[in-house]
Amino acid sequence: MHIAWNWGIFFQPAPFGDTTYLGWLWSGFLMTIFLSISAGVIAFIVGSFFGILRTLPNRFFSIIGTAYVEIFRNIPLIIHLFVWVYVIPEILPESMKEWLFDLEPSFFIFLMATIALGLFTGARICEQLRTAIQSLPAGQKNAGIALGLTLRQIYLYILLPNAYRRVLPPLTSEMLNMVKNSAVASTIGIVELSKQASQLLEHASTPYESFIAVTIGYIIINICVMKTMQYIEKRTRLPGSLGGK
Amino acid sequence: MISLRNISKWYGEFQVLKDCTTHVGKGEVVVVCGPSGSGKSTLIKTVNALEPIQQGTIIVDNVNVTNKATNLAKLRSKVGMVFQHFELFPHLSIVKNLTLAQVKVLKRDEEEATKKALTLLDRVGLLAHAQKFPGQLSGGQQQRVAIARALCMDPVVMLFDEPTSALDPEMVNEVLDVMVELAYEGMTMMVVTHEMGFARKVANRILFMDEGTIIEDTTKEQFFTNPQSDRAKDFLAKIIH
Numbered sequence: 001m002h003i004a005w006n007w008g009i010f011f012q013p014a015p016f017g018d019t020t021y022l023g024w025l026w027s028g029f030l031m032t033i034f035l036s037i038s039a040g041v042i043a044f045i046v047g048s049f050f051g052i053l054r055t056l057p058n059r060f061f062s063i064i065g066t067a068y069v070e071i072f073r074n075i076p077l078i079i080h081l082f083v084w085v086y087v088i089p090e091i092l093p094e095s096m097k098e099w100l101f102d103l104e105p106s107f108f109i110f111l112m113a114t115i116a117l118g119l120f121t122g123a124r125i126c127e128q129l130r131t132a133i134q135s136l137p138a139g140q141k142n143a144g145i146a147l148g149l150t151l152r153q154i155y156l157y158i159l160l161p162n163a164y165r166r167v168l169p170p171l172t173s174e175m176l177n178m179v180k181n182s183a184v185a186s187t188i189g190i191v192e193l194s195k196q197a198s199q200l201l202e203h204a205s206t207p208y209e210s211f212i213a214v215t216i217g218y219i220i221i222n223i224c225v226m227k228t229m230q231y232i233e234k235r236t237r238l239p240g241s242l243g244g245k
Numbered sequence: 246m247i248s249l250r251n252i253s254k255w256y257g258e259f260q261v262l263k264d265c266t267t268h269v270g271k272g273e274v275v276v277v278c279g280p281s282g283s284g285k286s287t288l289i290k291t292v293n294a295l296e297p298i299q300q301g302t303i304i305v306d307n308v309n310v311t312n313k314a315t316n317l318a319k320l321r322s323k324v325g326m327v328f329q330h331f332e333l334f335p336h337l338s339i340v341k342n343l344t345l346a347q348v349k350v351l352k353r354d355e356e357e358a359t360k361k362a363l364t365l366l367d368r369v370g371l372l373a374h375a376q377k378f379p380g381q382l383s384g385g386q387q388q389r390v391a392i393a394r395a396l397c398m399d400p401v402v403m404l405f406d407e408p409t410s411a412l413d414p415e416m417v418n419e420v421l422d423v424m425v426e427l428a429y430e431g432m433t434m435m436v437v438t439h440e441m442g443f444a445r446k447v448a449n450r451i452l453f454m455d456e457g458t459i460i461e462d463t464t465k466e467q468f469f470t471n472p473q474s475d476r477a478k479d480f481l482a483k484i485i486h
Contacts (some may be wrong), residue, residue: 003428007356025449100439113276125403126284137330137332138335139329139330139332140332142332143326143328143333143334144327144396145295145321146295146321146324146326146328146347147321147322147345147346147350147394147395147398148318148319148320148321148322148323148398149318149346149349149350150318150348153349153350157334157345157349160335161336162335162336165336238335238378238380238382239377239378239380239381240335240338240377240378240379240380240382241335241380
């Protein structure tokens with residue numbers, strides 16, 4: 001097979017946007033990063049909240065946690081994205097609806113994509129944290145109770161520091177998945193990295209060059225995620241544990 | 246100091262404790278023994294309400310544990326407990342293990358708590374390990390730290406739930422020595438153990454349990470020389486070689 005490589009394409013001016021094709025890719029690259037970071041923050045906070053909720057000795061709380069997980073784990077991400085953009089704004093109270101529709105349209109879509117991706121990933125983090133907390137020896141909680149600590153203090157000072165250490169390796173995979181899942185947001189009009197590749201394909205007809213460039217973009221982002229997580233893992237590893245000092 | 250009256254507890258249909266009544270006086274050392282599954286650990290865990298009970302009354306240091314209005318956290322902070330598997334907090338250094346509850350529960354300031362922690366670590370012979378983490382210590386050392394952690398709270402009574410069963414045989418004595426010393430100092434203690442040597446040395450009374458019932462509640466002399474029940478005779482014949 002003969003491929004007529006044309007790497008020079010990236011430096012040619014793009015048809016719109018007052019930039020080069022490389023500029024398009026760069027803006028998609030940044031969009032993927034922004035979307036991933038903001039969704040990641042939401043996922044971590046919401047996932048932690050519901051993960052803790054599901055382990056509490058209170059049926060009501062654990063039912064709420066279960067409902068959240070089941071709704072967000074059993075429905076494909078693409079449906080969540082459409083629901084957040086087209087359905088949720090319609091059913092919100094009038095004042096919130098107005099506020100949303102007054103937003104810059106591209107920011108509105110970004111906001112909804114962030115929420116959808118964040119809650120979707122959060123459901124998975126919730127499960128990881130729940131299992132991590134439940135995998136801790138029951139005696140740890142008992143030791144805290146026996147010392148007179150309150151349930152809140154036991155979670156804060158004993159269970160969570162250990163559960164988060166256990167959750168780090170699967171959390172890394174989840175964050176990597178989330179970066180890749182962010183590509184689905186292109187379906188609702190977010191112009192992120194993969195969307196830019198298709199645009200390049202459409203306007204410049206350079207499929208190999210475009211997708212190779214985008215692949216490298218994703219690899220760079222995910223290597224950064226991986227390295228960050230490895231750094232955190234190393235910093236929080238306990239002396240005397242496997243692989244510790 | 247501790248008074249258990251007609252305690253009964255069920256796990257679903259299964260009754261683990263059957264109408265148990267006993268008491269531990271101030272400064273007394275009571276050893277609880279019996280075959281596995283007899284309810285010894287469950288009994289000792291009812292004392293600080295780690296295990297809730299369905300029937301009966303428990304009074305500790307003039308506080309009714311079974312009363313719903315009781316501030317259990319406050320009571321528990323006065324009742325030291327040592328577990329079979331140590332249960333040190335693995336993410337905290339040894340000294341932080343000892344100061345956590347002092348600061349959070351007793352509201353001591355960090356400096357005072359650390360001072361207390363170091364004094365007690367010295368007492369169990371582990372001062373040099375203060376800055377290490379639990380994973381870096383041997384089982385026997387960890388259990389001595391766990392005892393020191395409980396003592397930091399200035400408990401009025403100490404509960405030991407099979408403190409030496411998870412230890413290598415070589416390490417049993419270093420833990421028992423600390424407990425013996427504690428007993429000689431007049432600490433009120435309730436100890437679930439199979440270490441009959443310890444019982445002979447420091448116990449005032451022995452409780453022998455089987456199938457959720459306290460079968461014998463006698464002095465150690467009586468228990469070792471002239472056990473009343475066949476079950477206790479059988480038990481002693483098996484564990485004393």
